[in-house]
Amino acid sequence: MAIIFFGTPDFAIPSLKALIEAKEDIQLVITQPDKERGRGHILTYPPVKNLALSANILVEQPINIKENGFYHRIYNIKPEFIIVVAYGKLLPKTILSIPKMGCINVHASLLPKYRGAAPIQWALIRGERRTGITTMLMDEGLDTGDMLLQKSIDIDETDNYDTLSTKLSQLGAITLIETINGLREGVIKPVRQSGEASYAPPLTKSNGKIAWDMDARDIFNFIRGMFPWPSAYTYLKNERIKIIRTKPIEGEGIPGRIELASAGKLIAGTGKGLLIIEELQPDGKKIMTASAFLSGRKLREKYDRFS
Secondary structure, rough: EEEEEEOHHHHHHHHOOOHHHHOOOEEEEEEEOOOOOOOEEEEEEHHHHHHHHOOOOOOEEOOOOOOOOHHHHHHHOOOEEEEOOOOOOOOOHHHHHOOOOOOEEEEOOOOOOOEOOHHHHHHHOOOOOOEEEEEEOOOOOOOOEEEEEEEEEOOOOOHHHHHHHHHHHHHHHHHHHHHHHHHOOOOOOEEEEOOOOEEEOOOHHHHOOOOOOHHHHHHHHHHHHHHOOOOOEEEEEEEEEEEHHHHHHHOOOOOEEEEEEEEEEEEEEEOOOOEEEEEEEEEOOOOEEEHHHHHOOOOOOOOOOOO
């Protein structure tokens, strides 16, 4: 029976690929409109659109999914499932009620923790040790629907948003196929969410400024959750610098102050502990090591500081 897929970014790609490889009857892919990107303002397709077109699947990019004409196009397909993976908008009740076996959402957290738009980032920022994928039957709420299947993974110390998102997108694809097959076979039953809910609101560029009075480990986690977007940043002598990779260590220092800037090492003070800055990116330049950053710069230890 027919499937309609809603999805937009790279995170949704493995799930759509898995459906294609399983030879599911994907009648339509819905994704966000094309956007201008980069300094050249080049009009760019969403990643999901590129994959769908390469597989000869019909693509629509509605501006308003509540428009009657769009509803009727979905209704006339009479889908068995609607699959939603990081589409970027809440579906209205009219569309949620269309598919025979429901709308399945692939969400990148262990619900009810981290409902919302940025669950991977916030799991990292808050120092979680485990996260995972939850498939659920969608309702009108924000990730409040009944759960179908959950799978968890460890969060490594070396993970950032980029690496963890890749791992979870692949796990999401596996979980999605198991969920569809389990529903068809009647071995997966919806279960209400239980426990304390938490939320993962969307992030913007303004959220990336580092607060140096936080503990070193909290700043370390914050930087991991912010890479590669929206990026954690700070200022040094009025120069905006993205901080890419760090390591918290024990020690004492003044928040933001450069405690060591020699022998290729750059260490800053925090509210508790010290932070080794291993990689960073000044505005308009490529990501570089601390050693490369320090080359040719004269920073005064125990005086100059990040702000």
